[in-house]
Amino acid sequence: MSEGKIFTYKEVAELDGHVIINDKVYNVSEFVNEHPGGDEIIMEFYGQDCTQDFEDIGHSPDAQKTLQKLYVGDVDTTSEKSVKQVETVEQKTSDQPEFKKIAAVLFLVAALLLYKGFTAEK
Numbered sequence: 001m002s003e004g005k006i007f008t009y010k011e012v013a014e015l016d017g018h019v020i021i022n023d024k025v026y027n028v029s030e031f032v033n034e035h036p037g038g039d040e041i042i043m044e045f046y047g048q049d050c051t052q053d054f055e056d057i058g059h060s061p062d063a064q065k066t067l068q069k070l071y072v073g074d075v076d077t078t079s080e081k082s083v084k085q086v087e088t089v090e091q092k093t094s095d096q097p098e099f100k101k102i103a104a105v106l107f108l109v110a111a112l113l114l115y116k117g118f119t120a121e122k
């Protein structure tokens with residue numbers, strides 16, 4: 001399906017009530033009120049790409065069908081992303097709680113070894 005309009009990332013960001021899933025643009029402004037997962041969860045993604053989150057939930061074929069009805073066009077993937085779109089991607093990659101946990105464990109082990117070293121000398 002590619003008979004829709006072509007949007008740049010910036011155009012989508014400026015539109016109210018539109019999201020991007022798999023490089024396609026959907027007008028979800030009316031659908032959000034009927035979304036079984038709640039309106040806010042989608043509203044957070046207005047103007048942005050929510051492919052990952054949409055797929056992580058494991059939406060049913062029924063949800064995919066609903067999506068088709070909301071299709072308004074495609075995104076020009078070569079266009080420049082808006083600041084908001086870049087921020088959400090960066091947030092996802094740099095926000096790694098696993099890394100913080102590992103750093104905390106390493107710090108504790110180092111502190112313990114240092115402490116043991118000091119007490120052994122005496």
Ligand code: HEM
Pocket residue numbers: 019026028031035036037038041042045050053054057058059060061062063064066067
């Ligand atoms: C924008 C297009 C979207 C459509 C058309 C859509 C559609 C649906 C539909 C029809 C359901 C009912 C269950 C199913 O059939 O799979 C559902 C459930 C759900 N959706 Fe979406 N959804 C969209 C986006 C999102 C996004 C971006 C999220 C964010 C994480 C999300 C989170 C959820 C959750 C958590 C449920 C489960 C609700 C429950 O069973 O309690 N959805 N969605």
